[in-house]
Amino acid sequence: MRQKTKEARDxxxxxxxxxxxxxxxxxxxxxxxxxxxxxxxxxxxxIARGIIRVACKPGQVFDPSWMPFEIPDYAWTVLEQxxxxxxxxxxxxxxxxxxPWAIHWKV
Numbered sequence: 431m432r433q434k435t436k437e438a439r440d441x442x443x444x445x446x447x448x449x450x451x452x453x454x455x456x457x458x459x460x461x462x463x464x465x466x467x468x469x470x471x472x473x474x475x476x477i478a479r480g481i482i483r484v485a486c487k488p489g490q491v492f493d494p495s496w497m498p499f500e501i502p503d504y505a506w507t508v509l510e511q512x513x514x515x516x517x518x519x520x521x522x523x524x525x526x527x528x529x530p531w532a533i534h535w536k537v
Contacts, residue, residue, distance in 0.1 A: 435504045442515055451530045452530045454517055454518035457510065462501045462506055466497060467496075467533075470482065471532050473499065480502070484499060484500075
């Protein structure tokens, strides 16, 4: 677990603006889990690095367009300790908040 924690901490400086936006959103909302398309959308690089992982149990049935994902405890701790690296600006009154990992279907 120490190695995974170190890898998560070391990766922070290499995150893209989109990676930081996703993590900032999740930290702001104190949200360790979310649902997205099975490819993870814009969170794909975070999934590849183990910062985010699929949250399905063996044999669990799920909708591929609404797959559960989670931030593992070791990564959540590291991200919380580095919260200042993940700024988040909530939408103004009247604006709809969008999930930063979701890729619009027109893209």
